[in-house]
Amino acid sequence: MDAFMARAVELAANNVRDGGQPFGAVLVKDGEVISEGVNELHRKYDISGHAELIAIRKAQESLQTHDLSGFTMYASGGPCPMCLTSMYMSGLNDIYYCASVEETTAAGLGASKKIYADLQKSNEDREIVMKHIPLDKGKENPMTMWQER
Numbered sequence: 001m002d003a004f005m006a007r008a009v010e011l012a013a014n015n016v017r018d019g020g021q022p023f024g025a026v027l028v029k030d031g032e033v034i035s036e037g038v039n040e041l042h043r044k045y046d047i048s049g050h051a052e053l054i055a056i057r058k059a060q061e062s063l064q065t066h067d068l069s070g071f072t073m074y075a076s077g078g079p080c081p082m083c084l085t086s087m088y089m090s091g092l093n094d095i096y097y098c099a100s101v102e103e104t105t106a107a108g109l110g111a112s113k114k115i116y117a118d119l120q121k122s123n124e125d126r127e128i129v130m131k132h133i134p135l136d137k138g139k140e141n142p143m144t145m146w147q148e149r
Helices: 003-017 051-063 081-090 101-106 111-119 142-148
Strands: 024-029 032-038 071-077 094-099
Touching (some): 003 024, 003 094, 024 051, 032 051, 051 071, 101 111
């Protein structure tokens, strides 16, 4: 097993010993560990406290950038939709994972599989229905403000 993946799995195992879920992540650039994270749901009661997001946040804050192009993520488990989206948005190039979404589901951590399936549906057929409320005419439009900046 690759040393970076071994570290992600080690972080996950230590997190289980600490009362958390089996997720660890290592963010690497040019063969160097830039940041690490573990699932912190049991500590901070923050649903976004996933290992990959913690590693991304640490790197972005430390490097003062949103752009993580050229970085590689090693995660002990296949990323959930939230983490995968964050990896896309931060520009990560490569993602390696150990446990598949099917394995995490079998371990009782099955939200990812359900969410991935729900995202394949149209808005009106999803478990959580999104409803559009357009901006009233004449109101200040933040999107226009952004474009004009």
